[in-house]
Amino acid sequence: MGGRNFSKKRQLILDTIKETDSHPSARWVYEKLKADFPDLSLGTVYRNIALFKEEGLVISVTNIDGEERIDGNTHEHAHFVCKECGCVYDIFSSNDDNAAQCPLAGFETDRTVLTYYGRCSDCINRE
Amino acid sequence: MGGRNFSKKRQLILDTIKETDSHPSARWVYEKLKADFPDLSLGTVYRNIALFKEEGLVISVTNIDGEERIDGNTHEHAHFVCKECGCVYDIFSSNDDNAAQCPLAGFETDRTVLTYYGRCSDCINRE
DNA sequence: CCTAAAACAGTAATCATTACTAATTTATTT
């Protein structure tokens, strides 16, 4: 678990998540890998994503149409979610590192999530 | 629809959401009203919440344990979500009104969501 | 190679949410 020796499937799932910037759902990861590894199980993808979240290897970004979307880039950064096409964009800023803490006294902030919702330029230009 | 004459049930549901600061789930609203209105249907709560969201009377705040949590206060403000007890706290700030727009060129920002995740003071003190 | 623990495939179960339909409520017209 805690070590660096992941099983073959577990490593494949993590690599797939780390290599894309599509902020995928569990099903997306499953279908991408299914092509090359037909005996992969959807439950395995879910189970491993849950595990990665616990270990901080992956974060939950948003929920689009009932599906949780995750990000393998755990460096603190903002996101833009397009309400029209459902795409999720990364927004990196020079002060991502010193993300604001919650101003409520006596509260302990683990993670600060900044998300913009709206229409992306592609959808605006397509109209 | 667009007018001010809501059906009895619809108005009840909206009032319940507006009157609480618990950032309720659909089921919470349903169970709260069910006590006094035993013939209320859960589907009606869901349908009306969807409608309120479309009309901008209510916003979606976060998703906790698979349940969407909403807020009847549509004034822009931040939230703190306690990972331990699942409570959602409002965080009002002097510059809520001029919430940042997404810095990506050509993108249209409808809503900026700032959420802190961590442990609330109650949970910290309880340990 | 042997053995025990961990991980997996495949399927069934769970649970939030949505869809559907017949009945009820609300609005409109007389």
Added chain:
DNA sequence: AAATAAATTAGTAATGATTACTGTTTTAGG
């Protein structure tokens, strides 16, 4: 107010994401 049409609802069934379960396979160590 009665008659009619439109909107809303209750109750239930369907959907779809996620989780749980069980028997099998993979992995790690000796």
